[in-house]
Amino acid sequence: MLWACVLLPQLALDGVLRRRSGDGPLVLVAGAAQARRIVAVNAAGREAGLHPGQQLSAAQALLTPFDALPYDPGMVERWQRFLAAVAYRYSSEVSLLPHAIVLEVSRSMGLFGPWPRLEGLLRADFTALGFRHRISVAPTAHAAYVLAGVDDGQAVLAPEALRRALQPVPLRKSRLPAAAAEALPGMGIRTLGQLLSLPRDGLRRRFGAELLAALDRLTGDVPAGLEIFRPPDSFDLRSELQHEVENLAALIFPLRRLTGDLAAWLTGRDGGVQRFVLRLEHRDGSSTDVPVGLLAPERDAGMLFELARGRLEQVQLPAPVLALRLVARELPPFVPAGRDLFDERPANALPIEQLRERLRARLGDRAVHQLGSTTDPRPERAQRIAARDDGWQEPSPRPTWLLERPIPLRGGAPRILAGPERLETGWWDGGEVCRDYYVVETAQGQRAWVFCAPGEQAGWMLQGWFA
Structure with missing residues (x-):
């Protein structure tokens, strides 16, 4: 078996940055109101001297102004599960680890090609979605997880090479039980290679069975014991806006992100969408629903965006918008349209299905009809x-x-x-x-x-x- 690991080192920050159009200093903070500390900081903030672990009061004394948003662990989990659904297109065995996604890829390479090509596809997907990542591959899921934390792009494709690749890994990056990882350097054990060469009985007496089980999962001597992830049967994603929006033009950027996320998620589960709802949330708790319906299931990001924008442009806002939410519950199977091998259409020509849906979105459902035949010869x-x-x-x-x-x-x-x-x-x-x-x-x-x-x-x- 071969397991790929996609490590997401700044998942919370990336989830915020991808819905913002500005590039000014930004930090995520957590902790009590009087002792808030920086959890994550963007590139502009780092250049100004801000760093994780810094007290918010000290950062404000160093730099003003900058944006400070609360760190939301729940949003981190939702983004991770969303990205796992995207990765599901490459493997039916996908699991979650802290700030990482692991997937079994030995069988996938028969479909997508050798590892360098599959790695390139994974990177392209995560880059397009706006999430920074580090990718590695190894014969065990936990080894791939450890190697991704050491260096980006490591590839150990043979079981016999795994122990050699693990030997130089520092214990502080080994993801072993915390008690053992903190105590062992004081005993002169600083790398996984040194630890793996020690007698197991002595390790069991000093650190218990938990450490040995972790080492066995790392080397593949016991199964990984991971829970297999399954994508949900509905899509529900919310984008909170930076400020109240009264002009529909300001909703185009978050709308493009949401429809792009929907398309990537649908590709991961090999499905399409025929109906979804854009929900515009207002300050008083009310919302304006904008239904978008298609005559046939689709999942092309550009088409979904154009259709949603066409419906949105017909709406009169009753109040300023605070957040945009996309909900899709009807997700039928998707069958790509057939194409001739020697298709003579111009490169920029739209398929009839996409043209039909765009006309319906622009002109309304009653403006575009399809013809049916009767049995009357007249x-x-x-x-x-x-x-x-x-x-x-x-x-x-x-x-x-x-x-x-x-x-x-x-x-x-x-x-x-x-x-x-x-x-x-x-x-x-x-x-x-x-x-x-x-x-x-x-x-x-x-x-x-x-x-x-x-x-x-x-x-x-x-x-x-x-x-």
């Missing part, structure tokens, strides 16, 4: 507005634009391209017709579908236009 009754669940129809040999009722064809005599095709029907309901239909080209170069009385080629009536 052209004026052969098409209908299809129900939403009927699916889009295959192209018809008839014109895509059929007039509501036939009208005389104006202009000079048309050039006949095909026909006649006789339709004689409708005798059962009093609407009997008997017509000869032709495909013609008008003097202006338009292609039309026309008819006339049987056996004649005059008195043309226009039934529809070909695209």
Whole structure:
């Protein structure tokens, strides 16, 4: 087996920074009101002399102004579980460790390619989402976890190389039980290599079975004993804004983040979304819901953003917005649209499904319809507005634009391209017709579908236009 570890050293800070557009000094603080200390600090704050562990009062004396936000352990857990769902696309065995995600990748490499390529895919996903990370791979989950804390990019692909890779690791970075990691350096044991060479009976008598169990999990002598993570069946993510927003344009940045997160999460669980809700939260506790519905499941980030923005732009805000929340509970399976190997469409051409959804978002549900067929052969009754669940129809040999009722064809005599095709029907309901239909080209170069009385080629009536 091979386990990859994605270490997330600044998970809380990254979760805050990714929803902020500014780059000024920022710190996260925790502790009692009179003794708050800095837990995390961004790059601008570090350049100004702020650092973790510093008292907030001392930092304020050193630098003013800067933003100080409370450290939220609950938000750290939610971000970690969100990222685990994203990583789930690469393995069905995903587990959580403190500030880290581990996943079994030996079978995944048969699908995604050798480890360097799989590592690149993981890095691209986490970088795009705005989370700093360190990645390593090793034959055991705990060894990968330890190696990621020592250096980024370590790769131990063979079990026989694992002990050699662990030997130089300092005990302070070994993630062993705290009591043993603190006591052993005083006994002259400072690396994992020195510790692994000691007699096990002596370690058991002095430190108990907990230390030996941790070493066995590290080297793979016993199973890792990790709980397997499973993505939830619904998506619910909230973005708190920096200040009250009264203009919808200020919601575009957090909206792009939320829809991008939804797309990444859907890819991880190999699903799509057909309906979701944007919830605009106001100061008085009320909210404005903006429903977004699609005719078919989708998970493309750009498309989800465009659709959500189109719906949002139609809203009149009753009050300033404090937070934006995206909730998706209907998550049907996703089947990618088929493409021809030699697709001749322009590179920037939209698939019909995406064009359809964008038009619906911009113009409204009632402005865009899909056509369905009937069993009536009369052209004026052969098409209908299809129900939403009927699916889009295959192209018809008839014109895509059929007039509501036939009208005389104006202009000079048309050039006949095909026909006649006789339709004689409708005798059962009093609407009997008997017509000869032709495909013609008008003097202006338009292609039309026309008819006339049987056996004649005059008195043309226009039934529809070909695209």
